[in-house]
Amino acid sequence: MSSAPRDALEFPDSDRGFLEPHLPPQDGSAPQSDLPFTTLTFATSLDSSLALSPGARTVLSGPQSKAMTHYLRSRHDGIIIGVGTAVADDPGLNCRITGVGGYGQEGLAGQPRPVVIDPTARWEFSDDSKLFQLCREGRGLAPWIITAVENPNSQKQALLERYGGRFISVNMIRTHTGRHQIDWPDLLVTLKSNGLESVMIEGGGQVIKSLLSPIYMSLLDSVIVTIAPTWLGEGGVVVSPARRFDEGGNAISAARLKNVKWHPFGEDVVLCGQIKLSD
Ligand SMILES: NC(=O)C1=CN([C@@H]2O[C@H](COP(=O)(O)OP(=O)(O)OC[C@H]3O[C@@H](n4cnc5c(N)ncnc54)[C@H](O)[C@@H]3O)[C@@H](O)[C@H]2O)C=CC1
Ligand SMILES: Nc1nc(O)c(N)c(N[C@@H]2O[C@H](COP(=O)(O)O)[C@@H](O)[C@H]2O)n1
Numbered sequence: 001m002s003s004a005p006r007d008a009l010e011f012p013d014s015d016r017g018f019l020e021p022h023l024p025p026q027d028g029s030a031p032q033s034d035l036p037f038t039t040l041t042f043a044t045s046l047d048s049s050l051a052l053s054p055g056a057r058t059v060l061s062g063p064q065s066k067a068m069t070h071y072l073r074s075r076h077d078g079i080i081i082g083v084g085t086a087v088a089d090d091p092g093l094n095c096r097i098t099g100v101g102g103y104g105q106e107g108l109a110g111q112p113r114p115v116v117i118d119p120t121a122r123w124e125f126s127d128d129s130k131l132f133q134l135c136r137e138g139r140g141l142a143p144w145i146i147t148a149v150e151n152p153n154s155q156k157q158a159l160l161e162r163y164g165g166r167f168i169s170v171n172m173i174r175t176h177t178g179r180h181q182i183d184w185p186d187l188l189v190t191l192k193s194n195g196l197e198s199v200m201i202e203g204g205g206q207v208i209k210s211l212l213s214p215i216y217m218s219l220l221d222s223v224i225v226t227i228a229p230t231w232l233g234e235g236g237v238v239v240s241p242a243r244r245f246d247e248g249g250n251a252i253s254a255a256r257l258k259n260v261k262w263h264p265f266g267e268d269v270v271l272c273g274q275i276k277l278s279d
Helices: 013-022 063-074 083-089 130-136 154-162 184-193 205-211
Strands: 037-044 078-082 113-117 144-147 166-169 172-174 180-182 198-203 222-227 257-265 268-275
Touching: 013 063, 013 222, 013 257, 013 268, 037 063, 037 205, 063 222, 063 257, 063 268, 078 083, 078 205, 083 113, 083 205, 154 166, 180 184, 198 205
Parallel strands: 037 198, 037 222, 078 113, 078 198, 113 144, 144 166
Antiparallel strands: 172 180, 222 268, 257 268
16 A cells, blocks of 8 residues: 555545445446446536536536545546547546555556547647646556547657557547537447446536437436536536427427436535436
C-alpha cells in the first residue's frame, strides 16, 4: 500500500448498498452478451443543464455525490465522453476513491479507461492535458479516442501511444447534413472486444441526446443521475432528447425510467432507474 494523494475521496460502505442493484454485477451473474454493461450517468441542474455553456466546466455535484461518481468509476472498466467535453473540461477521468490504484494501492487496478468520441480527431491534446499528467503520476489510464479518421495526425498518435492510449476507428453513420453519428452498438461491441466489460457514459449533451433516441436507448442497462439544487439559467447545455409522437401524431415523452429509486447525497439527490421500453 502506498499513501493516497491529497485529492483522494472517501465513499462510505453505508452508501454503497443503495447503488448495488444499478451497477455491473460483481458475482459473474451478468448475462452472456457481446455488449458491455452500460450505465448512463451525469449531473444536472433543476433546469436540466449539464453546464453553464458548451465550453464551461461547471461544478454541479456536491462532495458526497462527487464521491459517488468516483465510486461508479471504480465499478466500470471505461468512461465515455464526447470530444466537446474533453475540450471544455480538460478532464482527469480517473477514479480518486481511496483504495484504487494510484490512490493508496500500487498499480492502476480499479482505474477506468477514458474513451473519447472524436469523429474528426479535432481534440488538440498535449503532454499538459490533465489525462496525461495523471498517467505520468500513475493515477490514471491513457485515453482511447474513437474516430472516423483513417490516418489521424502522426504526432498526436505518437503522443497517445507513448502513454498507452490509441486511436480506434469505428463505423460511423453519415447523416444527410454530412455529420458523423456513432453506431452505438458497433462502438459498444468494439469496446467489449477490447476488454471493457462495463462502461459508464458521462456526457456531454450531444452524447446523451443521441443515446436517448429510440434506436439506442435499449442499450442502456442503468441510468444514474445526480440532481443538484440549482438552476443554471438560459444558455446552458441542456439534456433534452428529440420529441417523439404516437401514431395519431400526438407528442409523447421522449424517454422514461422504470424501477426508480431516489437517494439523497448531501444537498443533491441521486436518481437510479432503467429505461422503460415501450410495450
Ligand atoms: N454535468 C455533467 O455531468 C457533465 C457535464 N458535461 C458538460 O457538457 C458540455 C459538453 O457537452 P456538448 O457540448 O454537448 O459536447 P459532447 O461532450 O456531447 O461532445 C460533442 C461532440 O462529440 C461528438 N459526438 C457526440 N455525440 C456523438 C454521436 N452520437 N456521434 C458522433 N459524434 C458524437 C461530436 O464530435 C460532437 O461535436 C461541457 O460543458 C461539459 O462540461 C459533460 C459531461 C458530464
Ligand atoms: N458527476 C459530475 N458532476 C459534475 O458536477 C460534473 N461537472 C461532472 N462532469 C463530468 O466529470 C468530468 C470531470 O471529471 P474529472 O473531475 O476531471 O475527473 C467532466 O469532464 C464530465 O464528464 N460530473
